[in-house]
Amino acid sequence: MNDLIKILRYARDLWPYYVGIVVMSILMSLTALAAPFIIKLATDLIVGSIQTGNADVSGALWLAVALFGVDVANTFVTNYGGYLGDIMSIKLRAHLSERYYYHLLRLPQGYYDNELTGTIINRLNRTITEVTQFLNIFANNFFQMFLTMILTLVIVAIYSWELALLLFILYPIFMWLTAKTSKRWQKLQDRKNLQHDIASGRFNEVVSQIRVVKSFIQEHVEFRHFAKRYQKTVVLTKEQSNYWHKMDVIRRLVLNVVFFGVFAYLFVYTANGEFTIGEMVLLIQLVNMVRFPIFNMSFIVDNTQKAIAGSRDYFSVMETEPDIADARGAQKLKVAKGEVVYGGVSFGYGHEKEVLHDIAFTVKPGEKVALVGESGEGKTTLTSLLLRLYDVSAGEIKIDGTPIHTVTQTSLRQNIGVVFQEPALFSGTIRENIAYANPKASDRQVEAAAKAANAFEFVGKLDKGFDTQIGERGLKLSGGQKQRIAIARAILKDAPILILDEATSSLDSRAEKLVQEALNRLMKGRTTLIIAHRLSTIAHVDRIVTIRNGRIDEVGTPAELSKTDGIYAQLLELQMGSTEAAKKSLQKFEITT
Template sequence: MASAEAGTHLTADATDPNDPAKENTVFRLAGLIRPMWRPLLLAGLATLGATGATLALPWSVQYFMDGILSGSEGALGVLATSLLLLFAVQGIFSSARIYLLAYAGQSFVKDLMVRVYSRTQRFPLNYFDRERTGELISRISNDTTLIRNLVSNNLVEIVSQVVTVLGAAVLMFVLDWRMSLLIFVAVPFVVAVGAIFGRQVRKVTGEVQKNVADLTSIMEQTFGAIRVVKSFAREDHEQQRFADGAQKVFDASMRQAKISAILGPAVMLIVVSTLIGVLYYGGHRVVVGTLPAGEFVAFLIYMVMMSGPATGLTGQYTQLQQALAASDRIFSLMDTAGEDLDASQNGHSENAEGRIEFSDVSFSYDNGEKVLHEVSFDVSPGETVALVGPSGAGKSTLVSLLLRFYEIDSGEIFVDGTDIRELGLRALRSRIGLVAQDVALFSGTVRDNIRYGKLSATDAEVEAAARAANAHEFVSGLENGYDSLIGERGVKLSGGQRQRLSIARTLLSDPGILVLDEATSNLDAESEALVQDAVSRLMAQKTALVIAHRLSTVVNADRIVVLDSGRIVAQGTHAELMGSSTLYRRLYTKQLGGNQKSSSPTPKNCTRAKSATNSEDSRTP
């Protein structure tokens, strides 16, 4: 028996984000950037080369000034030659830096996006119940882009500007230490201003990114339900909802801009005040003859060269804080506990029979609502068992637990005698095929959607599955046959056509156990007949667990389990339950007398379809 702690297997890096072992954001970000050290190092060296050439320019100017003032005509030729060489060197190094930074930045964002997306694929289903799709999309796209800017631009620019500032400071000190001291007095003020506003930038950037994620969610929801929007003529409502979200992005962005608008001029005021002081002091010394004019000009050039990067560092610091805010959001995503699809405590037989057993299973959703109470029943190999009951009885929850979309509170579920918590998730789910009433198809070709059931399938196998699912005829009638694009979520196909593609996909995967939600309740009579025939082929010689909505479709099931308020209240054949179960008899009689589409009872192994995630009693905490 697996311990209750077994739960969903977590990957090695799915640790508590509050764990003291977790480094702070800066060190974690450095760890992500570390694989790019080679191109970044080369870019840094190229930056040093370009910066060195730039720092040599004032020396040439000083030589020129002193030569001209002393009457040396050779100074002009030396200046022209040196300037040409220095600009050539600077151009070569700058070109190398641009390419290397682009390579490092694009490589980094590609790897980071793949890593984060791969991480989301391991999240348990209850994570997607809580979070919005747009939020995830924003983190993977927008936040990673902010971090890319740090790698491809900010890091080396910071190095370049720091080297320029330090190099200019050293050379200025060599030229005249007295004037240099005037400049160094301003440094603490610049640092203090940057530190004060930098923290605010990081906080506001987090708000901006959150609002951008909200806006992305609005777009994703609207486009995904565009038919509903248009059928209710809610275009104006959605436009206003988007405008409100855009306003929030604007407001947060303007708070961010306000901080930057204060930070830049504040630093510039300090720099300009210092420059004016140096101009006055140095100019006085030139006038009285204690400072050569060439040295003073060179000193001023170095000062101007230093003031630009010094001011630029405040901008780089702002962008660094933005990248750190984005990193916080990325790391919170990466710290989310995920499933290990291949984890397995014990081995299991490859010769699966398809036996299922629920033993005293109880379950509550995250909101604390208990939806199953000590449920026990079994399904023998090759047997068809239907689950029936009122809406919210717990039918879909049972199959969600079988697939370990959620973890049980107590009890056990066995597949072929092995507790499912001791099976790897990939191995468990590969044994079970789902056919959903609300079919999920991907934007792509017919062939790609069928092949999703078995990625290694040949074209012949894909076509054979389509024939068995009664889909080949309509697929052949499409403009490009199996290579026809079906649109977003299969929008170009009818409900019956989508359902038959879903059945073909499941046929191709050839699972030993089928979990089905009635596949024909929303189809016309002709489509229903085709789908029922396809389902009967799908279910041949397989164990089937059926979630039934129309009881007329499961009257010939081997056994029917009646659920009410999370408890089994009766089980048996249709004939037995009509005599012994008041609830079943009431449900069946009500449906026959209602306005429901008539359908002759299907033979054993002939109906079903749908995953737990799409059924009527699934919960979204």
């Protein structure tokens, strides 16, 4: 319940709506309660007329007019209140969604490593739908119902405190029974939500990688996993609903007994002449007005519980503090020279074992340094640390002498251009993708970047040129095309420090040449960290740092390292050997054909 109140406080600026809804609810209750009184007056008047044989037609008519007036007023007030409730809940929805999204975007990479995209999205939808739906119903119905119930009890008490007491007894009994039900119900609901979140997470992943699913003919397996999750929710719902309805039978039986007492009391006392007929009619109406909401309590409780569970999930995400945050009073990073220093850096993902140990090297301003090491040694990790996607566990990284954890993340990342290992693009046009870092870039700038990235030619051949839609994650482009767009994107960003992660690994030699040219243009005058498995791409770097078992093995120029017996020399030999072998097999191929 606290979480629900917290949500209202979250959207404090909606207060005019809250006030409006409260006022409308009071008016709704008053107009609803006026009707039984008018009917009481009418009953007394008619009974009097019959007894005295003196018909007061105009009095009866005026009462009918009053009833009409009250009904019309109730119609308008109800609808205006409903309108306010709708607007409030949609505004609340927008507000909660925006805050959730904003918060998620601030969470560090590490959070995303452990969550499935679809799960995150589903959780957002579910929690916010449940909370806002509840508040909408609450504003439009429940609140007014509660008000009416309280007022009714007060009025009943004026006529007969015994009757009011009988009705009042219902509440503690009902609340007690409900609280008892609710605990178990919520536990089951949490388990159900978990299944939904997992299913949606996988669903999202499968849809976005449908190519893999199809080529490994795993549609059926994926479908079964999905269906299994939903089957579990069916089983859980059976248990939940069964339990709920059993408890509801008990609750309603209690209500039935109490209402039996109430009506017996009313009828007997009226028969004895303690109440007039008009009073009996009034009290029956009032009792019925209380009866309706109490009997519908299960619906109210059901919705309330969902909303409570929803708001709890919502806050569990909102209260995840980003463990990578800007230091207090963090300054902007200003890069004058572009020197990068790794000072004794160690790092491990989460609680897993350390990936990098005591890495220390310097990339001088404008220097191009290649990281070489076997797969999984931590080369990409080293670049993620420079971007501060993760924090180092020991040591520090400095740019121009400033430790990166002391400056704002925004300014740090502004100064680093990246071409990722997988050239991740977004759906949208080529232009939008190239201009991702600077959406205000002019057409000329975008084209210049494309030219420098050797992408201009192929873009020109596309039907719509720079306005071509490239599909989800750039699905409609080839691997090499994607890479060149990614390079153009980095060129346009024009940052003094550059990270290139195996940008040419998946290309044939002609495409590689195009990409290589693009990269050379990109690297000019920038401090660059390059990771490449193809040694041809790094033959021209200033220095190479090799990594073995998470530690620096050697540092030197390509010429120096080719003479030692280190990883670089070994890889060089392997690749030369393989090109020799390739040449030979090609020759054989030519002879035989």
